Structure formats: C-alpha cells, structure tokens
Amino acid sequence: MNEPKYLPDSDRIGVLTSTVLLAFALNHLIRSPEFNLEVQLPGFFLSIPLNISTAMSVLTAGLTATGMDWLLRGHPSLNGRTTFQWWILPTLTTFVVGVPLTILPSGIAWWVGFGIGGAFLFFVFLAEYIVVDAGAPYYAAAMAGLTAISYTLFFILTVALRYSDARLFLVIPALFLAAALASLRILHLRLSGRWEYPWAVGIAFVCIQIAAGLNYWPLSPIQFGLMLVGPLYGLTNLAINLGEDLPTQRAAIEPTVATALCWGLAIFIR
C-alpha cells in the first residue's frame, strides 16, 4: 500500500531550486549595456532601466511559477485543483531575493545573500508543497513558516529598495504588489482557503500611502522597512481576527500593539 506523500520529490525540488539559483548567478555574471526607457509624462519623468537583468528577473519569476506547478503536479492530494495559490509566494520570493542580489557588489556579501536566498527558496518550495494537504503532519509548521517568510520578504524588499535609492514610481508599484500578494497569501492560509481580495488590496493601498509619505524623510533602510512592515502585519492580523469573528475591539489589540512596536523600534534604531 502506498504511504501518503507529504514531502516533495527530492529530485524535483532540487532541480527547481538549483535552476532558479543558476538564473540568479547568470544574471549577476552577465554584464549587458543598459538602455533606459525614458518618457516625460505629465507630472513625472519615467525612466525604466531595460537590460538583460530586467528581462532575466521576469524570466526567473516565470520559471519559478512554472517550476512550482511542475513540483505540485506530483502531489497525491492535488486532485486536479489549479495550482495558482501555491505559486504566489515562491514567485514573490524569487522577485524579492533578486532585488538585493542585483544591488549587492560581487564578493562575500553577494555569496552570503545568494546562500540565504537559496535557503529561503528551498524552504518556500517545501512549505508550499506541504500546505497543499491540510492533513499533512507538518502543516501547522509549514503555515507558520510561510507566514513569517511573507513578512520577512516584504521587509527585505522595502529595505533593499530604500538602500538602492529607487525612484518613487518604481518603489510604489513594487511595494503594492508585494504587500498585496503577501497579505493575500497569509489571509488565504489563515482563513481556511478564503480569497480576501478587498482586504489584500486595501492593506497594500495603506502600505503604499505610508511609503509615499515617508519617501522623502531621512530614514535609514531599516527604519523605512520597519515603518512599513508594522502596518502590513497589523492590518493583515486585523483581517484575520475579524475573519475569525473576534469582537472588533479585541481583534484590534494585537495588531495595534505590533504596529506600535515596529514604529517604536523604527524610531530608536538607525
């Protein structure tokens, strides 16, 4: 009799992780002339760098999504379901890990980032595979890990974007997308498979409003990250608490405290 299979095929997950890492490495090694798409639109100047790195980032995200689908096809509990929900976080992870790897100079720091990124990706692939089956023995641990990784990814992205002095018109869409996807995935995990699109869009909208407001403040990347991850955590948890039918006042306590803690840390840390 076949044992239920809660863990992914080691060959498949190994091939997927190493292929994405190879794409990161190639992206770092290949130097290409940069072409800036510059357009003066009414009210702002749009300048988007177009080079192999930009193309590779898009391709790597696509590779991750299709790779995750391929990995999940071997899951015995998939039962013909669409795999979209399990691509979100891996694709976001690839996108976020790629940002600091593009910014970091060659050397030990880059290799450390590469190693940590690889470990992150492997864990996300593994955890997403596990949460396909709510009866899996490691389900709770995988869900907690994915939740923690979602917030961590958002924090890493905000810090990396701030560190790179990216323009506001690039920061805002990137943060909107990351906040919406992270909160959507967390809410879906925590609220028994419900897609809370209005909450995810609302949370992302609040996050980008705060990001835009803080854009010209002389904040360090860590301060900027803390100022944004606080509201993301607070609002997502508020949505979860309300989704679990907690009274409004009780539902708001923990998110408020967590947000205040993040903002307090941001004030004292430089």
Add this chain to the structure above:
Amino acid sequence: MNKEHWQEMLHHVNRHIPLEACGLLAGTDNRVEKVIVVRNQAQSPVQFVMDPYEQLKAFEWIESNGLDLLGIFHSHPAGPETASATDILEAAYEVVHIIWSRIEDHWQARGFWIKDSDASEVRLRIIE
C-alpha cells in the same frame, strides 16, 4: 555646477540679508542642473528651517524630473564660514551642504559633507 547656478544662489542669499536663506541643489552624477530656492520659515539671522510645503514641492519636482538631491545650501550672513554645531546636529540628508558666509560684504561658499556628527570639506567646482 555652472556659473548661473552659483549666481542664482548668491543672488538668493544676498537678497535675504540679514536673514539666513536656504535652498536645494538638484542634478545627476554630482552635476548640478537646478537650483531650487526654498523659503526660510524661521526668518532668523542665525537659523534656517525650510518651509515644509515648499520643501516637499521641491522634492516632488526633483523626483518628477528624474533628478537627485545633490546638495542643500544656506547662508550665514554673520558667519561662521563653516558648518555650525547646529548644522551638523540637524543634518538629515547625506548630501553636500553648502554654506554661504559673508565677510565684509563679500560672500564666499564652502561645501561640507556631514556624516556621523562630523563635517569634512568637499571641493566645489564651477564649470564654464
């Protein structure tokens, strides 16, 4: 920066004697392309506080024109020639701080890089 930028700053600081005057320098790759004067909200001969609304509008203009903030200038109509203790303490942005000081009706400007409570002088170059 070019001569026009220099003259623009000089005219602005001179026009506000005996009060301190201030503004921002925008450009790319350490090359100034625009001088943006900002009202000194403090209206004081020994202190400057940029008008927050004008400062925000200036930052938005810089962003919307694809430029970077390169420097902040302000005047010391009654000296000193260098960054004061308050300038060092309140420096929030890691950019060149240009101090215009007046000695016997003659203005001079010096650039300083302020970081970690320390001001080190940087060379300002006027290009033709």
